[in-house]
Amino acid sequence: MNELIKRIKMFRNNHPAGDENADNEKNIREKINLKVFRTNGKSESHFDTFEIPIMRWTTVLDALLHAKSYCDSSIGIRYSCRMASCGSCGMKINGIPRLACYTKISELKGGIVSCEPLANFPQIRDLVTDFSVFFNHHKQIQPFIQNENIQTEDREVLTEYIQKPEDVDKYLQFSYCIKCGLCYSACPTVATDTKFPGPQALSQAYRYSVDNRDNALGKRQNIIDDRHGIWRCHFAGSCSAVCPKGVDPALGIQLLRGHMLRFSKNEQKLAELQDRGLDKS
Amino acid sequence: METSKESNSTVRNNREGLKGWLNPARYGWERVSYWFQRLTGLFLLIYFIGHVYETSSLTGGQAAWNALLALTQTVQGHIFLILVIGASTFHSVNGIRLIFTHGGMGLGKPGRPDYPYDALSLNYRQKSGIWISLILAALAMLYGADVLFGTK
Ligand code: SF4
Ligand code: FES
Numbered sequence A: 001m002n003e004l005i006k007r008i009k010m011f012r013n014n015h016p017a018g019d020e021n022a023d024n025e026k027n028i029r030e031k032i033n034l035k036v037f038r039t040n041g042k043s044e045s046h047f048d049t050f051e052i053p054i055m056r057w058t059t060v061l062d063a064l065l066h067a068k069s070y071c072d073s074s075i076g077i078r079y080s081c082r083m084a085s086c087g088s089c090g091m092k093i094n095g096i097p098r099l100a101c102y103t104k105i106s107e108l109k110g111g112i113v114s115c116e117p118l119a120n121f122p123q124i125r126d127l128v129t130d131f132s133v134f135f136n137h138h139k140q141i142q143p144f145i146q147n148e149n150i151q152t153e154d155r156e157v158l159t160e161y162i163q164k165p166e167d168v169d170k171y172l173q174f175s176y177c178i179k180c181g182l183c184y185s186a187c188p189t190v191a192t193d194t195k196f197p198g199p200q201a202l203s204q205a206y207r208y209s210v211d212n213r214d215n216a217l218g219k220r221q222n223i224i225d226d227r228h229g230i231w232r233c234h235f236a237g238s239c240s241a242v243c244p245k246g247v248d249p250a251l252g253i254q255l256l257r258g259h260m261l262r263f264s265k266n267e268q269k270l271a272e273l274q275d276r277g278l279d280k281s
Numbered sequence B: 001m002e003t004s005k006e007s008n009s010t011v012r013n014n015r016e017g018l019k020g021w022l023n024p025a026r027y028g029w030e031r032v033s034y035w036f037q038r039l040t041g042l043f044l045l046i047y048f049i050g051h052v053y054e055t056s057s058l059t060g061g062q063a064a065w066n067a068l069l070a071l072t073q074t075v076q077g078h079i080f081l082i083l084v085i086g087a088s089t090f091h092s093v094n095g096i097r098l099i100f101t102h103g104g105m106g107l108g109k110p111g112r113p114d115y116p117y118d119a120l121s122l123n124y125r126q127k128s129g130i131w132i133s134l135i136l137a138a139l140a141m142l143y144g145a146d147v148l149f150g151t152k
Helices: A002-014 A017-027 A060-070 A132-140 A165-176 A182-186 A188-192 A198-209 A217-224 A238-242 A249-260 B008-012 B017-021 B029-060 B062-071 B075-102 B124-149
Strands: A028-038 A046-055 A090-093 A096-099 A112-116 A123-125
Touching: A028 A060, A046 A060, A060 A112, A090 A182, A096 A182, A096 A238, A132 A198, A165 A198, A182 A198, A182 A238, A188 A198, A188 B017, A198 A217, A198 A238, A198 A249, A217 A249, A238 A249, A238 B029, A249 B075, B029 B062, B029 B075, B029 B124, B075 B124
Parallel strands: A028 A112
Antiparallel strands: A028 A046, A090 A096, A090 A112
């Protein structure tokens, strides 16, 4: 016990309480002006500016939460995971769609950081936007595995697909999508055509179509082969430039269009079901 | 596509519209190329309509044809033709690149994404295609200017 107390005392001597504060002082780079878009959907919108102290690691979401805690509790923000996983905190930061929790202020230029709601999403309040149109486009391309040859009802014969790592590699990056809507906000076609499904939905159409457990490519192609469908993509690449998860939706769209134009063969070989030896038993 | 259940005014709320075309530089070279491709396309369409009108003046006899041709012999006419040369060169060369990319060629194969997640489709082959189109358009315009304004 005495030994433990001695060690604690030694530690305290080597790490005086003041040190921690001194460290913090060093890390406080400066203050920034955080410009936040404000609207309640009824009166004129405007920007409110807050002076926020920042550290090297302060993210835009941290700064917004600081403003909400200490300056104005009525700021409307949507967030959840704080680690680029839930896709809730998308907004236009200095004019470009980004995740607030994934954008460090130290990476941005200048002493003013402006936060606006994502373009192409209807505004609800302040930085919160309505995702129902976006999710509706996602649902329309039937984002789930379909295979009418496989019966999935009878639990007795239910079994697994055999899928090799190289089969997974074909769709893995597209399955990283967190539905944050940044690509939808950056797309110039979405900006003018409300019926265009957008990069997220189209890249998900590709994701399910190259999954060798799925055989509904034709069905999905019928959905997107439309006047407002996949042909409206002109490869501006902005979706891939802003995607925070490396999904590269522009790549998925071009590859899917390649299949549809017969530029490339869809050499998809359907996955086989694992033999559970049910017949032998 | 099936339209959403939202009313049109709700769906349109906060759409960027043509404003989204402004400031193409914020999303990189691919967006700049998209912007130029569209602008040159519109410009060439206008030129094409004017060109059909110009050649149709032949039916009005030699005098009418010469009168219209004289329009292109002014300084403004020369500048307009130089712009046509630049627009058509960029639009064709970049258009050939886009025909391939729209078919999924020259973009690479999907794989396991690694941080910092550089998008495969925005690779240097594509960027060089854009730069080559821009350089060729500039060279064609210089040559055109030399022929129209020079001593040749
Ligand atoms: S593709 Fe990327 S940017 Fe688009 S919703 Fe998915 S994660 Fe977000
Ligand atoms: S809070 Fe979840 S992605 Fe930013």
